Amino acid sequence: MTRSQVATGETTEGGIEPVLSVRSLRKAYNVGRPNEKLAIADVSFDVAKGEFVCVVGPSGAGKTTMLRCLSGLLSPTTGEVRFEGKKLQAVPDRLSVVFQDYSRSLFPWLTVNRNVAVPLKVAGVPKKEREARIQEVLHAVGLGDVGKSYPWQLSGGMQQRVAIARALAHQPDMLLMDEPFASVDAQTRFDLEDLILRVRRELDITVVLVTHDIDEAVYLADRVVVLSGAPSTVAEIVDIPLGRPRNQLSTRSSQTFGQLRSHLMRLVTSH
Numbered sequence: 001m002t003r004s005q006v007a008t009g010e011t012t013e014g015g016i017e018p019v020l021s022v023r024s025l026r027k028a029y030n031v032g033r034p035n036e037k038l039a040i041a042d043v044s045f046d047v048a049k050g051e052f053v054c055v056v057g058p059s060g061a062g063k064t065t066m067l068r069c070l071s072g073l074l075s076p077t078t079g080e081v082r083f084e085g086k087k088l089q090a091v092p093d094r095l096s097v098v099f100q101d102y103s104r105s106l107f108p109w110l111t112v113n114r115n116v117a118v119p120l121k122v123a124g125v126p127k128k129e130r131e132a133r134i135q136e137v138l139h140a141v142g143l144g145d146v147g148k149s150y151p152w153q154l155s156g157g158m159q160q161r162v163a164i165a166r167a168l169a170h171q172p173d174m175l176l177m178d179e180p181f182a183s184v185d186a187q188t189r190f191d192l193e194d195l196i197l198r199v200r201r202e203l204d205i206t207v208v209l210v211t212h213d214i215d216e217a218v219y220l221a222d223r224v225v226v227l228s229g230a231p232s233t234v235a236e237i238v239d240i241p242l243g244r245p246r247n248q249l250s251t252r253s254s255q256t257f258g259q260l261r262s263h264l265m266r267l268v269t270s271h
């Protein structure tokens with residue numbers, strides 16, 4: 001399947017399914033009540049296996065609402081989301097979500113090892129395998145030696161690494177991330193962006209990441225889905241033809257990066 005086919009949602013004649021398919025997604029809150037609010041009017045796009053797709057849009061465009069619909073945490077009002085060919089009814093096993101607020105997503109009374117173990121215990125992974133996987137994912141996010149610490153003993157960036165490790169522990173095919181680096185300082189943010197690019201490459205996972213930061217979207221993505229203001233539609237799906245691996249200094253200072261950034265900036269501010 002070519003990139004443009006994925007962007008428009010076509011499948012090839014051979015019928016290769018995208019890993020995630022969003023069709024005519026519409027989401028209203030408080031339907032039938034005086035405070036009914038249409039957050040998403042009509043959004044369609046597909047994500048191919050192994051792709052990194054970022055979603056940007058003006059504040060209040062419905063980015064978080066959309067991500068919740070993509071994860072199965074919220075049901076669309078109309079339209080559908082398919083993950084690995086199946087219509088989403090609940091959060092599927094092969095999908096993990098990382099939210100912005102690590103301080104609320106980690107359990108402060110559990111050590112790092114035990115925080116990462118939670119989804120594995122829920123999934124019934126045997127103790128020995130659980131311990132091996134915890135070591136593996138903590139090592140992958142550069143936290144091999146803090147397993148016995150508590151989250152509150154770690155910096156914000158380290159806590160978000162724990163949240164990422166926990167999301168990776170049950171070996172998802174797809175990672176959904178909602179502003180995952182918004183609560184950390186600029187240098188830590190760059191480190192975490194590079195971390196997620198490396199982990200995604202090493203573990204061969206598909207990523208959809210919502211961000212309000214256009215530079216971050218261009219730096220990370222293969223394609224960027226730009227939402228219009230609420231109630232949102234897709235303003236444009238922009239290909240990011242920057243090579244990989246990317247580098248915080250050289251990629252961000254390239255001419256192509258600057259052109260893509262300006263184009264996206266115009267799209268987001270004009271909607």
Ligand SMILES: Nc1ncnc2c1ncn2[C@@H]1O[C@H](COP(=O)(O)OP(=O)(O)OP(=O)(O)O)[C@@H](O)[C@H]1O
Nearest residue numbers: 029037039058059060061062063064065066212230
């Ligand atoms: N639980 C809810 N009940 C009612 N309205 C909601 C609810 N959650 C979100 N909304 C409304 O839906 C619209 C989209 O909100 P959402 O948080 O998805 O946007 P966003 O693009 O993520 O915003 P931001 O960039 O500011 O984080 C907003 O007008 C918001 O007030």
